Amino acid sequence: MIRFENVSVTYEEDAEPTLRDVNLTVPEGELVLLVGPSGVGKSTLLGAVSGLVPHFTGGTLTGRVTVDGRDTRTHPPRELADLVGTVGQDPSAHFVTDTVEDELAYGMESLGLAPGVMRRRVEETLDLLGLAELRDRPIATLSGGQRQRVAIGSVLTPHPKVLVLDEPTSALDPSAAEDVLAVLQRLVHDLGTTVLLAEHRLERVVQYADQVLMLPDGVMGAPAGIMAVSPVHPPVVGLGRLAGWDPLPLTVRDARRRAGELKARLEDRVPAGPLPHGPASPASEARGSGGGAPGHGKGRSGGIGLFKRRRTETAPGPAPLVLAEGLAVRRGRVEALRRIDLQVQAGETLALMGRNGAGKSTLLSTLVGMIAPTSGTVRVAGRVPHSTSPRELIRQVGLVPQEPRDLLYADTVAAECAAADGDAGAAPGTCRALVSELLPGVADDTHPRDLSEGQRLALALAVVLTGRPPLLLLDEPTRGLDYAAKARLVARLRTLAAEGHAIVLATHDVELAAELAHRVVIIADGEVVADGPTAEVVVSSPAFSPQVAKILAPQPWLTVEQVEAAL
Template sequence: MIRFEDVTITYAERPVLADLSVEIPEGELCLVVGRTGSGKSTFLRAINGLVPHFSGGTLAGRVLVDGRDTATHPPRELADVVGFVGQDPVAGFVADNVEDELAYSMESLGLSGDVMRKRVEETLDLLGLAALRNRPLATLSGGQQQRVAIGAALTAHPRVLVLDEPTSALDPGAAEDVLAAVQRLVHDLGMTVVIAEHRLERVAQYADRAFLLPEGRIGGVGEILTTAPVAPPVVRLAQVAGWEPVPVSVRDARRLAAPLRARLPEPEPEAIAKTETVLEARDVVVRYGEVHAVRGVSITAGKRERIALMGRNGSGKSSLLWAVQGSGKRTSGTVTVKDTDPRTLKPAQRRQTVALVPQQPSDLLYLETVAQECAQADTETGRPAGTCRTLLDSLASVSQDAHPRDLSEGQRLALVLAVMLTGAPEVLLLDEPTRGLDYPAKEALAEVLKNLPTTTVLATHDVEFVAEYATRVIVMAEGEVVADGPAREVVTSSPIFAPQVSKVLGPWLTVADVEAAL
């Protein structure tokens, strides 16, 4: 179905992909694996012709999809064969509400009204979007928008579905629903699916094969992940325990884990240390028209506390962060950071009191180069020249001369985080900070955040990052707090928010914890 023949893709004389030859047969779910910047997005975009027709660059070799050469067939001539969902779903929206967005691709293909109506209803049910059918896209949470984007690609009934980070903004339950739906498409309809995903723990068990970039090796999922620079916790746990063959699912790992479980002692109980209160929010209410996003939430955070805010998509996490930061809507309630309400501060002062990194970090980038963004951050905060650049280098490898819009999702996040940390805020708020980051980058981010003299509150669906980083977890549902306590206590008691190691070994959270105990 998909064939790359000696493909090399070059930008400004620098090859992003070199001499790739691979064939993905019909009816297979192929997982594309590699570090951030290894060329995964370029590989995916070459499948439907976005590379090189819209991205520029030079394509050598041939890419064939269902017998069509992408060099001579632009994306519009492949739209009936290939459905594509990029990292940023909002960038691909063309309509105003959910139902119209789902219908748009079929309108472009000239399908009849009866067929369009039937497919829209099927897709709404398949992805759990029926309750959102008339909602404006701008009012949806990031995860809801991602499900709509996947649905819009599916309504055209393509034979190939290409997904770039499809679960990055989804809560664990919603991610399972989407991936189960994708698996049904593969098994029941014979659709070919190609997925690039940094959260491999969510996808690996569904894949038929894995393709490693930039090396270009393809093989069994366990075989590839064992030697890859990125691997989910269950694979790393298998390497520590010496399990053969290497399991890629929690079920297979549990079958091998009894001897290891018997060797491990009970972990030390956790308690939240009492420290000076830095952030206090009381009875915060956020209402958008008839929608109650946050319903009287009260939280306090101590100095250097690391809090993870979890909950399903639409539970009010982002609305709470923006209300705390001061520039978002707060219908009622009070927020103080060191006895000051952030809403009363000017933007520059607010950034040095409570800084927020949004779900779309690129919203905060407006200069021509990375160097200019870093220099501007130093100037605005009165820090010595090079402060922002040093922080950025600790998070990611990014060229000084690169345009911020040309960076990968992970690199843009690292740049915005460095810009925000330059001001040394009392409180740092992060909304889905691990989107686009691979495992080594997330480990580096966790270490940076752990060493900050800052109180941090992050909203995330990344249970593995929470296990690695958080000291405390707050779970929200329907705009209210439903759980608040030490990280291990909260996540291990939940089948949805438990990390992979915990699902295999009970109270243990990370592979590093297990290694230390052994």
């Protein structure tokens, strides 16, 4: 279906080709997963299939790309539109019309399908993707997961033979991601659609793939074979490699069948805390008390709503860094947050989880004073965030937003750093030193836009850390990060927590939460529905539990690292 023959792509400004001599054949009806670290040309390869590379992006493509026999050299993207459906990384950049139904029909209208056919396919697609409730909704009012489904639906309606998706689940919560992947699998199985997708979150997709294509080497093969050697792999594979299982299991189910012996070996051992400063033994202590404040003795963190206030009165200890009581936020007629009670201690890492649009970002915005609470109180280091001057506040709390690019507006890294030093009143060079530490080898005159997603995140983190805020907030920090970048981020955040920074992450990435967080707070519909030590909360809810926990349940192991340390 898709053939690449000696394909190399070079963009004008670079000396090195982004793709070099790629040869591959994707047979019809296969789901092919593209893996590899950031910046090896995954997006370029995907773009070459739809013809956007080089017709739209510029650059030189040598060799030949054919899709169903059509050469992309002679067929611009619009001539391939009936054959290839493409969804890019950012679904909101994909929409041409403004309501869901029109968006689904747009591609078919361009192809000139008969009105009756269009109507039927729109109805089918609405059902297939569970969008029927949203059909008349303006796209601007949809949540991230809904948008992603609309974007996929909009390329499905012309019934393309090939579907090209760039990180379709990165922005989604675990259950929305599963919905999307289930749809893709149905397309492959029922309609014989060929799907080519790039994704960093392998734990979500690898079990659905028929073949895995690894860049930059361009090796393609069965998932188990590739995963055995791949430097990037999901935790289930990590555990399998550790335990020496062969063939390597790719799904939690396969792994669980093999896990009997491993479980027996782990039976009488106790997982080490996820962090150096973590609660001494989450398995025993946390079980009953519902909270463990790392580094400051026991039993003094948030706890579950009802019990919290009583305990605050009785328990001695340092004042919490974040104290929210009865916090509520309204936006127009929407109650984004309701009666939130939350405490965060210094040195504690807290993961905020919950479906898209549950109110996680709103809570973070309230903590940095961007949104004033409608009722209730919020204190950060004893200050009221929304009435504290920004200059003073950044020394108390720093937020790395979902789109780190928003935080950067100078045109070189050096200028960005100088500005950050000025803003925070830090000694000149402070920020630059942080950047060198987090991002070795970035030149002073690089434009922030030319950095990769992970590098940009590191730069934004450095900018925020320049003010040395005791409280650090991160909104979806692992979107678009490969495993290596994620590992660096995890290491860095652990060091910060060990130095006494409190860290609050809003994330959909259960593996990240398992590796990093002492405590998990789950928000649904603007309310806190669960608050407790990671092991407890995460193991008890299937949607939010990491793969290792699912495999070794009911034992409270969360990460491969813990298992490795215990063996």
